[in-house]
Each structure stands twice: as structure tokens, then as C-alpha cells.
Amino acid sequence: MNKLITKEIFKEDPYKKNCISKIINIGNNWVELDETIFYAEGGGQLGDTGIIKTQNKEITIENTIRENNSIKHITSSKIDIGIGSTVDCIIDWERxxxxxxxxxxxxxxxxxxxxxxxxxxxxxxxxxxxxxxxxxxxxxxxxxxxxxxxxxxxxxxxxxxxxxxxxxxxxxxxxxxxxxxxxxxxxxxxxxxxxxxxxxxxxxxxxxxxxxxxxxxxxxxxxxxxxxxxxxxxx
Ligand SMILES: [Zn+2]
Missing domain, CATH: 3.30.980.10 (Threonyl-trna Synthetase; Chain A, domain 2)
Incomplete structure (x- = not known):
């Protein structure tokens, strides 16, 4: 299996509710982060939801999925934040x-x-x-x-x-x-x-x-x- 691009923080600390990550890739309805607290759907467990925030924007993460060696945070539409930007990540902790x-x-x-x-x-x-x-x-x-x-x-x-x-x-x-x-x-x-x-x-x-x-x-x-x-x- 190829090495996963994104560091999975939730594996080391499943209790971490927020973190600061860097956007490393953007698609039509997804973003990839350098490290993440969002669990990617798999093994029968649903993917995490939540939000990612910049200083003046808040984007809803509707789901988190794994595709080959990448973790994709699903958004409702393409986001206009540049690759390399840092974002505040907050998971829906209650869920x-x-x-x-x-x-x-x-x-x-x-x-x-x-x-x-x-x-x-x-x-x-x-x-x-x-x-x-x-x-x-x-x-x-x-x-x-x-x-x-x-x-x-x-x-x-x-x-x-x-x-x-x-x-x-x-x-x-x-x-x-x-x-x-x-x-x-x-x-x-x-x-x-x-x-x-x-x-x-x-x-x-x-x-x-x-x-x-x-x-x-x-x-x-x-x-x-x-x-x-x-x-x-x-x-
Ligand atoms: Zn288990």
C-alpha cells in the first residue's frame, strides 16, 4: 500500500477536537490536509463531519473519506482558499x-x-x-x-x-x-x-x-x- 499523504492525528489522539492544518490539495468538492483529526470512513465506521475555518471563512465538512493513499474532506462545493493556507479544523465532537x-x-x-x-x-x-x-x-x-x-x-x-x-x-x-x-x-x-x-x-x-x-x-x-x-x- 502507498504511504498515506495525510498524517492521521485521530489515531494517536482520538480525543483531539480541533487542530490547525495546512491545505495541500483541493478538488471540486474536497480538500486534502497535511494532517487531520477527521476520521475517514472505513471499517464500518462513518466518516467525521465538522468545519474548517480561515480568518473570514467557515466551510462545512460533510464527510471524510479515504481514497487510495489520500484522505478527502468533503465540502458542498469547490472552496476558494489557496493551497498552502492554514485552517482551523473542528470536528463535530458530539457525533x-x-x-x-x-x-x-x-x-x-x-x-x-x-x-x-x-x-x-x-x-x-x-x-x-x-x-x-x-x-x-x-x-x-x-x-x-x-x-x-x-x-x-x-x-x-x-x-x-x-x-x-x-x-x-x-x-x-x-x-x-x-x-x-x-x-x-x-x-x-x-x-x-x-x-x-x-x-x-x-x-x-x-x-x-x-x-x-x-x-x-x-x-x-x-x-x-x-x-x-x-x-x-x-x-
Ligand atoms: Zn476498533
Missing amino acids: RYKLMKMHTCLHLLCSIIDAKVTGGSVTDDKGRLDFNLDFKPNKEDLKIKLNNLIQGNYEVSYSWISEKELDENPNLVKTMSVAPPRRNGTIRMVRIGDNIDYQPCGGTHVKHTSEIGSVNITKVENKGKLNKRVVVSFL
């Missing part, structure tokens, strides 16, 4: 924090159900995971286990392994639908507690599971013989 909470919650859900994940999505009000499973897990049971893990206030931590290590340990990959985020030969691993969950992930997470707050299992659905869908929402 992003909900996305972080729900994303982390899905890691916990993943740890409760012993099956590979075949699909999933995270929005700011709900999350879902599909599991390669031949029976429907019990809704109440899932709810109790999930809320117990949240209240356990486990720490979320990061480490990096080489692509070779990952290739030699294919069981570390729990999600069949999303390729692990490979970058410059290393993979970021996300760990919750000592050994509650450990898997490659490029998304944004809260620091401690209690930040998620209480959740409800709103649905456990049959989506085919080997596909069971679990939907989670905030209580």
Missing part, C-alpha cells in the same frame, strides 16, 4: 464521541460471541455486527454480558505488529468483511483489558469502556443460515 463509544462497544460484543464477524456498521445512534453463527444468541443474555463488560471499566490500549506476524496468526483477524488496516508494514492492534478483545483495527475508540454508558440489544435477527445480526443502541 464523533458517540461513534467512538459505539465502535468500542462493538469490540466488546465481538468478545462475547465466539464467531467470526461477517459485516458491521457504526453510526452515532446504533451499531450492528453480523456473525457467522448457526444459532441466534439470547438477547437478554447478550445485554447483561455486554453491560457488565462496559461497567468493568476496562482500558483500551494499542500496540503494533508487523504484517508478517499478522499473516502468521490469521486468528487475530475476527472480521471477515474488513481487511486489517495495513500501513507501512505495520498493523495497529487494539486491546481491551488484558485479554477481553485483541484484534487489528484502525478505528477510533474510547480510553475506558465505562465511557460507553448503558446499552441495549435492540435486535437479534436471522439473516441467513450462517448469518446472525445483532443490533446495539445506547440506552
Whole structure:
């Protein structure tokens, strides 16, 4: 994979709500920045929204996407700010924090159900995971286990392994639908507690599971013989 042009600040500090960045490229409805706090849509998690500001202009960022080795901040029209200008970047933190909470919650859900994940999505009000499973897990049971893990206030931590290590340990990959985020030969691993969950992930997470707050299992659905869908929402 090519080296990403934009430095991803959200990977080192997902709690950073604003930063000053430089515009390095402009398209008809997007801008590229030298570094960004906007999470680019991927791995089932929605892209960030927010604003970028110059001294006398404010531009809405409607979405953030990844295209090959570039992160594009989507604007409603072409902006008339020169390349090289610095801008104040501010993400819609309320929305992003909900996305972080729900994303982390899905890691916990993943740890409760012993099956590979075949699909999933995270929005700011709900999350879902599909599991390669031949029976429907019990809704109440899932709810109790999930809320117990949240209240356990486990720490979320990061480490990096080489692509070779990952290739030699294919069981570390729990999600069949999303390729692990490979970058410059290393993979970021996300760990919750000592050994509650450990898997490659490029998304944004809260620091401690209690930040998620209480959740409800709103649905456990049959989506085919080997596909069971679990939907989670905030209580
Ligand atoms: Zn994650």
C-alpha cells in the first residue's frame, strides 16, 4: 500500500477536537490536509463531519473519506482558499464521541460471541455486527454480558505488529468483511483489558469502556443460515 499523504492525528489522539492544518490539495468538492483529526470512513465506521475555518471563512465538512493513499474532506462545493493556507479544523465532537463509544462497544460484543464477524456498521445512534453463527444468541443474555463488560471499566490500549506476524496468526483477524488496516508494514492492534478483545483495527475508540454508558440489544435477527445480526443502541 502507498504511504498515506495525510498524517492521521485521530489515531494517536482520538480525543483531539480541533487542530490547525495546512491545505495541500483541493478538488471540486474536497480538500486534502497535511494532517487531520477527521476520521475517514472505513471499517464500518462513518466518516467525521465538522468545519474548517480561515480568518473570514467557515466551510462545512460533510464527510471524510479515504481514497487510495489520500484522505478527502468533503465540502458542498469547490472552496476558494489557496493551497498552502492554514485552517482551523473542528470536528463535530458530539457525533464523533458517540461513534467512538459505539465502535468500542462493538469490540466488546465481538468478545462475547465466539464467531467470526461477517459485516458491521457504526453510526452515532446504533451499531450492528453480523456473525457467522448457526444459532441466534439470547438477547437478554447478550445485554447483561455486554453491560457488565462496559461497567468493568476496562482500558483500551494499542500496540503494533508487523504484517508478517499478522499473516502468521490469521486468528487475530475476527472480521471477515474488513481487511486489517495495513500501513507501512505495520498493523495497529487494539486491546481491551488484558485479554477481553485483541484484534487489528484502525478505528477510533474510547480510553475506558465505562465511557460507553448503558446499552441495549435492540435486535437479534436471522439473516441467513450462517448469518446472525445483532443490533446495539445506547440506552
Ligand atoms: Zn476498533
